[in-house]
Amino acid sequence: MAKGSEVVHGYPHLDTVRAAITAVHRRLSAEGVHSYAPSVLPADVTFSDHDDLHLGAQRVARALVQHLHLPDARMIVSFREMHHAASVELTAGPEYFIELNDRFRTHRRDIGAALAHEIMHVLLHRLDLSFRGTRDNEILTDTATTYLGAGWLLLDAFREDDVSSQKLGYLTPEEFGYVLAKRAIAFDEDPSPWFTSPQGYTAYTKGRAKALHDAQQPPLTTAGWAGRHRYAKERRHAMERPGQAAAQRPGAESSSYSFERGPDGPRVSFPCPTCHQRIRVPVRGRVRVRCGLCRTILECDT
Numbered sequence: 001m002a003k004g005s006e007v008v009h010g011y012p013h014l015d016t017v018r019a020a021i022t023a024v025h026r027r028l029s030a031e032g033v034h035s036y037a038p039s040v041l042p043a044d045v046t047f048s049d050h051d052d053l054h055l056g057a058q059r060v061a062r063a064l065v066q067h068l069h070l071p072d073a074r075m076i077v078s079f080r081e082m083h084h085a086a087s088v089e090l091t092a093g094p095e096y097f098i099e100l101n102d103r104f105r106t107h108r109r110d111i112g113a114a115l116a117h118e119i120m121h122v123l124l125h126r127l128d129l130s131f132r133g134t135r136d137n138e139i140l141t142d143t144a145t146t147y148l149g150a151g152w153l154l155l156d157a158f159r160e161d162d163v164s165s166q167k168l169g170y171l172t173p174e175e176f177g178y179v180l181a182k183r184a185i186a187f188d189e190d191p192s193p194w195f196t197s198p199q200g201y202t203a204y205t206k207g208r209a210k211a212l213h214d215a216q217q218p219p220l221t222t223a224g225w226a227g228r229h230r231y232a233k234e235r236r237h238a239m240e241r242p243g244q245a246a247a248q249r250p251g252a253e254s255s256s257y258s259f260e261r262g263p264d265g266p267r268v269s270f271p272c273p274t275c276h277q278r279i280r281v282p283v284r285g286r287v288r289v290r291c292g293l294c295r296t297i298l299e300c301d302t
Helices: 014-034 053-067 108-127 134-147 152-156 173-187 198-214 225-240
Strands: 074-080 086-089 095-101 165-167 258-260 267-271 278-282 286-290 297-301
Touching: 014 134, 014 173, 053 074, 053 108, 074 108, 086 108, 095 108, 108 134, 108 152, 134 152, 134 173, 152 173, 152 198, 173 198, 225 258, 278 286
Parallel strands: 074 095
Antiparallel strands: 086 095, 258 267, 267 278, 286 297
16 A cells, blocks of 8 residues: 555556456456456445444445355454555455454545455455465456456545555556456446546546557557558568568567467467457468457457
8 A cells, every 4th residue: 555655657567467367367267257247336335434434344345245256255344553455364264354454444435445455365365366476466466356347446546646645556557547448348348437536537548548559459450550561561571481480579568469480381479459368370361360268359460
């Protein structure tokens, strides 16, 4: 929990975020991921200053437990002084103990955000899904929380002005916006009306632009002229040197397309814009491709 300190912006964790989206799809399957529609709604997690602190926290926790398909898990929420925003005790259940930072006693609007992250830890524990290292595992937790419909609360808890700032979670605001936009595109949702934080909404629009950029890269037919021109040049290079795989171009993202050798000629490898699993297809011109992981159908010009 960053409070009053400088908030990091941009996309420093983007590779890990994309790997987390892929991991969630692999663990849950396409049908399992889409079973988390729609997102948890503001009416279900709104916390008023007039609500009883403990009863209100239990109500919000129950709503998140139900949304994340944890019907057998009962959350017991308490408050104490701590450095982090919250913590959860991961045991075999059926009860889970969540401790929230004492500051949430007077900042109740953000209780849902803190609970969403901790309850996702419970779900990932039950799914036996984790990344190595605390940093990457927390990025997985933030990404899964957002992609499965509860993480918009974490982005809405981001507030920043000239004299103070607050951010929950390990992702930057723009990374939260990126994952939220990925979900919005895949689930045909519009989370815009849910934001109470102007800074959170701005971060969402920036992340959405980044997410849309993913869907406009060659060999997808939605790519722009410059991208198509560069792709045609590199494809020609690969065709002229069939015994060599084309080296990744300087400055390209790790998620970019690349050409490689195949038994039937050059192939192009590129990330699915939905789940980021790499897809490999022969270089044959216009083709319709279905991602084997998330089942997204892609129109390509290879």
